[in-house]
Amino acid sequence: MKFERAEIADVVVCEPVVHGDDRGYFFESFRIDKLADFLGFKPEFVQDNESKSSRGVLRGLHFQLPPHAQSKLVRVIEGEVLDVAVDMRKGSPTFGQSVSLLLSAENKKQLFIPRGFAHGFIVLSEKAIFSYKVDNYYNQSSERGVAYNDPSINIDWHLMKDEFLMSTKDQRLPLLEDVTELFSSTVNYYD
Numbered sequence: 001m002k003f004e005r006a007e008i009a010d011v012v013v014c015e016p017v018v019h020g021d022d023r024g025y026f027f028e029s030f031r032i033d034k035l036a037d038f039l040g041f042k043p044e045f046v047q048d049n050e051s052k053s054s055r056g057v058l059r060g061l062h063f064q065l066p067p068h069a070q071s072k073l074v075r076v077i078e079g080e081v082l083d084v085a086v087d088m089r090k091g092s093p094t095f096g097q098s099v100s101l102l103l104s105a106e107n108k109k110q111l112f113i114p115r116g117f118a119h120g121f122i123v124l125s126e127k128a129i130f131s132y133k134v135d136n137y138y139n140q141s142s143e144r145g146v147a148y149n150d151p152s153i154n155i156d157w158h159l160m161k162d163e164f165l166m167s168t169k170d171q172r173l174p175l176l177e178d179v180t181e182l183f184s185s186t187v188n189y190y191d
């Protein structure tokens with residue numbers, strides 16, 4: 001697995017080494033030892049999630065509040081999505097900024113999104129299967145979000161707005177300036 005820091009350095013792009021032969025391919029899709037070596041700490045993933053969505057489905061931007069904050073290690077096993085992570089750490093020099101990366105079954109890239117970030121994605125292919133690990137259990141009452149179209153975050157979602165398919169919950173998420181429960185850049189949410 002090759003690791004590279006994104007424009008926001010705490011977000012990490014992971015690219016597996018793919019061994020192709022006559023039968024097809026083989027790759028290690030997850031190695032906690034190598035990821036922990038690169039990060040300098042060891043996220044303890046406790047839950048795996050999978051979702052299937054059709055083109056234009058936009059899920060996000062979501063996060064869970066501490067003490068239920070989650071790191072996510074995300075990938076696509078069928079199709080292609082634009083994946084987005086937004087820095088929600090007040091006081092961070094990159095607060096409100098985002099990282100966007102194309103993830104597909106073809107490029108096999110993964111994104112590590114630490115605690116303190118909101119996460120979302122839009123499906124660019126006819127259909128996509130999205131698979132991810134989280135290092136804290138789902139906790140419904142800690143779920144929060146920020147609007148996908150917040151002008152201060154200004155994400156280019158690659159598709160026309162009339163193609164977007166979203167949950168009612170996601171259509172009602174607040175603007176960043178109205179999100180009252182934020183992370184702090186001075187707190188280590190892994191302690």
Ligand SMILES: Cc1cn([C@H]2C[C@H](O)[C@@H](COP(=O)(O)OP(=O)(O)O[C@H]3O[C@@H](C)C(=O)[C@@H](O)[C@H]3O)O2)c(=O)[nH]c1=O
Nearest residue numbers: 049051059060061062063072119120121137138139167
């Ligand atoms: C996220 C989640 C949802 N659910 C349930 C709640 C609900 O009935 C149903 C669908 O939930 P949602 O509409 O919140 O699913 P979805 O919009 O796919 O939520 C996900 O979006 C992406 C962008 C993320 O980053 C994830 O962390 C998660 O928030 O599944 C669980 O049981 N466990 C979970 O971990």
